[in-house]
Amino acid sequence: MGGSSPAPDYNWAAWCALPARVLLVLTSQRGVQMYEADGSIMVYWHALDVSEHPPAQAVFARGIAAAGGRFICVGTSSGLVLVFDIPPKGTNVTVSQVLEQHRDAITDIAAELGQAPDGAGDLVTADDAGTLCTWSTGEEFTLRSKIPAFGVPPCLLSGAEDSFVHVWQLSTNPDTEDIEIQHCHAECVTDTQVCGACFCDPQGDSFAVTGYDLSEILRYSRV
Numbered sequence: 558m559g560g561s562s563p564a565p566d567y568n569w570a571a572w573c574a575l576p577a578r579v580l581l582v583l584t585s586q587r588g589v590q591m592y593e594a595d596g597s598i599m600v601y602w603h604a605l606d607v608s609e610h611p612p613a614q615a616v617f618a619r620g621i622a623a624a625g626g627r628f629i630c631v632g633t634s635s636g637l638v639l640v641f642d643i644p645p646k647g648t649n650v651t652v653s654q655v656l657e658q659h660r661d662a663i664t665d666i667a668a669e670l671g672q673a674p675d676g677a678g679d680l681v682t683a684d685d686a687g688t689l690c691t692w693s694t695g696e697e698f699t700l701r702s703k704i705p706a707f708g709v710p711p712c713l714l715s716g717a718e719d720s721f722v723h724v725w726q727l728s729t730n731p732d733t734e735d736i737e738i739q740h741c742h743a744e745c746v747t748d749t750q751v752c753g754a755c756f757c758d759p760q761g762d763s764f765a766v767t768g769y770d771l772s773e774i775l776r777y778s779r780v
Contacts, residue, residue, distance in 0.1 A: 625694030632663025716751035
């Protein structure tokens with residue numbers, strides 16, 4: 558008995574704002590989908606290469622960030638970071654580079670929009686083992702530094718079942734060029750087992766939180 562294929566289980570979704578256009582990017586076990594901002598037209602589909610993974614390993618894409626003015630970066634379960642070159646309009650999207658410093662599944666990607674004319678700035682990628690990599694973006698992405706794994710997946714914004722949300726800041730030491738991690742803020746979400754937290758803006762001035770059995774999303778802003 559025939560039927561339509563089941564819808565993929567999406568792992569991640571993000572609106573990626575580039576200078577020339579905004580795209581809605583979705584990731585799943587099948588690959589990466591890019592749509593116009595309102596979701597009406599699929600711009601691009603990238604299928605994941607199952608042969609890159611061991612037979613028993615799950616295959617998925619996870620972590621999305623717009624970077625360098627015209628690029629969208631997406632992480633994969635094999636530890637690769639795919640860099641997509643996005644044209645100002647149309648569907649001629651290409652994979653311009655593959656970043657290969659991680660050995661574990663990517664957990665998240667974050668980007669800083671730089672002040673250079675082309676929007677080049679820094680990119681941070683994180684994996685399941687706790688490794689952090691920082692990259693300089695531009696025509697070619699280059700590795701700046703690599704923070705070794707500590708066995709725990711990192712998040713620059715973290716929440717837990719103890720009701721606390723923590724805000725962290727990554728910065729570069731101007732003297733040594735080393736990446737430094739600083740704890741900036743802790744917020745107690747009363748009587749809530751936090752299960753999700755996300756920044757609401759690129760500057761990190763506000764973040765949203767939700768919890769188990771909580772039917773609402775709480776938003777916190779810097780005063």
